[in-house]
Amino acid sequence: MLVKVKSIANRGMQTFGVDVEVNISNRGIPGLEIVGLADKSVAESRDRVKTAFQNSGLQFPNKKITINLAPADLNKEGSFYDLPIATGLICALLEVPVPECSLFFGELSFDGSLRHTKSSFLLSLYAKENNLNTIFVPQSCAKEAASIGGLSVYGVEDLSSLVDHLTGKNLIEKYCNLDSENEAYFDKDSSEYNYVVGQGQAKRALQICASGGHNLIMIGPPGSGKTMVAKSINSIIPDLSEEESIEVTKIYSLVGKIPPNFGLLKKRPFRSPHHTISYAGMVGGGNNPMPGEVTLAHRGILFMDEFSEFSRQVIESLRQPLENGKITVSRSRFSAEFPCRFTLIASSNPCPCGFYGDPNHQCTCTENKIKNYRAKLSGPILDRIDIHVNVLPVEKKLLIKDSFSSSNETLDFIKNKVANTRLIQQKRFKDEKIFTNSEIANSQIDKFCSFGEGAKRLLEQAIDAYCLSARAYFKIIRVARTIADLDEKSDIEINHIAEAVQYRSKFFL
């Protein structure tokens, strides 16, 4: 008897349909065989399914069973073929029809229950695109799979409930998402913006960075609060829009980073890889390419603390992602393209000992040491960073004194301002493929950046006075555009340009 069950296979961010064909034959030596380029994790499915059958009180047939995963030339990996195989066997044995237009997906445990399985969100995206309106996933994945909407999602608890459902004895209830509250999944390592004492300029820069998606670098001695400032961006940056949320959830689902019973991700990702990260860890890699940190930071923040300590290869690998917002990882068998439109926040010491420019400490580095240290940062990467800020240590008396209340800008006020600025940009770029001011191409500057009286003249004078390059010119305009948006002005005015000039690159000329 032959039964066909539908499932999927993932290659990078792409999803393909896979037919799981189960054939039970009375002839031949009894056993279960899986064909169709299945890797080890799929082949092991045989033992999981067998044991799960026995432990669920089902009779495993003593016949020759062959399972084909079609198309046969596509590599299959992952443990989620357990459920389609088991479904095929049940339908073949009990001679019940396989539900129509349905996808099956999930890993079995020996006791017959279903385990949380990664990339169920990709399954539901595939289902929606291909008009397959029913999906069967493990119970804990139901929320993730249902978050896309418009699908009948069945959260299967264990094999026996599946048998009851398939035979029509006792139907599984369709999953319906009752609570649609925001998921606070990334919210573990943030400092609150208004608890950062002093550092007014860095905080202002952070506001601009959060509003316009500009890349930011902070340079200062150790202990001056660079890391704290960077992490506080989580408390002011607005949540993902729905469109963005789907993109981000897709990535996190692919790598299995969505915990059980979680749906769409709402908070922006904040990734802070350690500086010992490998090249493949940063941009993605593997035989079947998987996303790296740049992709996990998509639509969010990639925070690189101690930027100059990262290996040269890792820093240079950021060029393409910063430029294009996507990265292609090519391996001999397959190449995958991952999105990676992130905001880079980098922090670094000004020199190897860290105290160059610190008023309280003497720097002990030689000129050459400082030069070599900075040479690592210079070049194309720094060119992509719009905002440069010097961060000096906060005076101790400021820390001791309770000065949290001194700021007249409350957290909510800033948060609203940033969110509002994002809205202004969303309107401006509704016909474009970009979301923020930082993405404006040089050729689009004239289209989106209009100048008020005297502003352009001031910019030209500033170029002369500060000996700025052509690249710096465009950077200043982009930052000034965001500052004007924060001010809710449609034209860039003199004061916006003047402020933007303060964030130009000063360190590595």
Next chain:
Amino acid sequence: MAGEVNDFDTSYPKMLRQIPSPPKKLYYKGKFNKEIFENCLAVVGSRKMSPYGERVLEKIFSTLAPEITIVSGFMYGVDAEAHRKALKFGLRTIAVMPCGIDLIHPEGQKNLYEEIVSKGLILSEFDGVFEPKLWTYPRRNRIVAGLSMAVLVIEAASESGSLITARMAHSFGRDVFVVPGSIFSELNSGKVQISNEFAKTIDSGFSINKFFNLNYTGKLSEECKINNSEILNYLRSIPMTIDDLKKQFPNKDISQISTEVTLLTMNKHIVERDGVFYAC
């Protein structure tokens, strides 16, 4: 123009002849003439110049008479900046090398070297591409001190090479000037030591002009016009960062202060070094 000069030649610098053990032979590149050895002022200081040191050079050199020749050791830091500022303000300059005449040391300053060759003079008592050694630096310092009528110490930690040059010059009977510094800076301690012993403290180039009997009133203060900005008034007394200014002016927000500071900088009322703003 390159060549060499022996201690019996008439063109051999007179001042150098007076020291206890003058070099027998000097190799040179650049403009070797009699005038360049007149009114020589040696400028010495730390290899690690602070922003303060740079501003001191800028301020003092801008008021020096053009007849003065700046002599220094071409090392990075104060030495190199002294040569640069001398060229910037149209002063003559001599770089004395601790290595062979054909070697550029430190090599990163090739551009400066070439500019000095074309507009000033490079001197060395060593031939060819002789590498600098630990012992050649004091020999070089002796020439720097020996050529000059006075030594100006910009920044010097205690037990630094700059102090050795200053003491040497003192032992040759030359005058030593120091510029006051902040008592919180390590680069001030050496200056305090020698000013307690023999050095004179100065705070502008006019006292140096006077020392050389040169009458020069300078071109100062034309650019630094008075501006009634509150920020400028504060910066006149203490250099500050934008965050410091915010503390002084709690009513202004950071964006207003940034704006004002940019405009002041563009009008050349203030300058910025590593995030700190100084009034001109």
